[in-house]
Amino acid sequence: MGRAVDRTRAARSKLRAAMGASVALLVASAAAVEPLRFGPYDVARLFSISKSENRNDVVYGVRLDDRCAPRGDSPVFVYWEMLERGPGVTEPVLDRELRAYGIASQRVLARGPAGGSVDLVLRAMPSRHILVRTDRVERACKAWPSLSIGGTDAYLYDIYVKLRPLGIDSLLLSGRTTDGTRVVHERVVR
Numbered sequence: 001m002g003r004a005v006d007r008t009r010a011a012r013s014k015l016r017a018a019m020g021a022s023v024a025l026l027v028a029s030a031a032a033v034e035p036l037r038f039g040p041y042d043v044a045r046l047f048s049i050s051k052s053e054n055r056n057d058v059v060y061g062v063r064l065d066d067r068c069a070p071r072g073d074s075p076v077f078v079y080w081e082m083l084e085r086g087p088g089v090t091e092p093v094l095d096r097e098l099r100a101y102g103i104a105s106q107r108v109l110a111r112g113p114a115g116g117s118v119d120l121v122l123r124a125m126p127s128r129h130i131l132v133r134t135d136r137v138e139r140a141c142k143a144w145p146s147l148s149i150g151g152t153d154a155y156l157y158d159i160y161v162k163l164r165p166l167g168i169d170s171l172l173l174s175g176r177t178t179d180g181t182r183v184v185h186e187r188v189v190r
Contacts, residue, residue: 036079036090041066043143046132048081049101049124051161055083058093058101060145062118068134068141069111070118076106076132100124120145124171125188130156149175150186 038044041064049058059081063071078101082089093101104121115135121128134143145156154175162169171188 036092039063039071041068041071041141043134043141046076046143046145047156047158049159049161052163057081057083059090060120062132062134062143064134064141064143067111067113067115068136069114069116070108070132070134073108074103074106075108076103076118076120078103098123115141124159124161146178147173147175149173149184152184153178154184 038061042061043064044059044061046060046062048060057080058078060076060078063075063077065071078093080091080093082091100123102123104123104126105119106121107119109117109119109131115133117134118132120130120132122130128147130145130147132143132145134141136142146153147156148154149156150173154177156173156175158174160172160174162172168190170190173186173188174183176183
């Protein structure tokens with residue numbers, strides 16, 4: 001009987017230690033995450049990725065200076081909009097999520113007195129370049145992400161990801177034609 005009690009105590013002790021380590025890891029991870037901050041000229045939403053598994057969106061934005069030109073060498077950023085938790089709740093994209101939602105490359109093409117442009121490639125679509133143009137419209141900075149959608153020049157506003165049990169089934173690119181007359185879609189099978 002004594003051995004059984006000792007094994008039970010040892011098992012409980014190991015479980016408590018493991019739980020303590022897990023809690024410490026979670027606390028350390030939460031402490032390492034910096035709050036998402038937007039600058040006064042940033043465009044917080046260029047386009048988003050929505051998914052079939054839940055309502056949360058991955059959102060891409062661009063950091064701009066007071067001339068509405070791209071700020072720094074990597075001005076495009078990505079974050080979560082946690083719609084399942086409520087409006088206005090955001091979180092950073094975790095390192096392990098960057099493979100699916102991260103930026104493969106970005107290059108500032110131009111900076112001027114009233115805007116600029118960035119060439120952007122997403123890891124999920126390495127063969128597609130998105131041109132992000134920025135400009136001042138009235139008193140606010142604006143940005144337009146454009147690419148070809150179904151053979152038509154369009155401003156991208158959403159990429160819908162249809163998931164299957166072990167990966168991605170397809171992507172649905174959605175945008176508005178650059179002349180603003182119609183919505184266009186293109187389904188990309190993975």
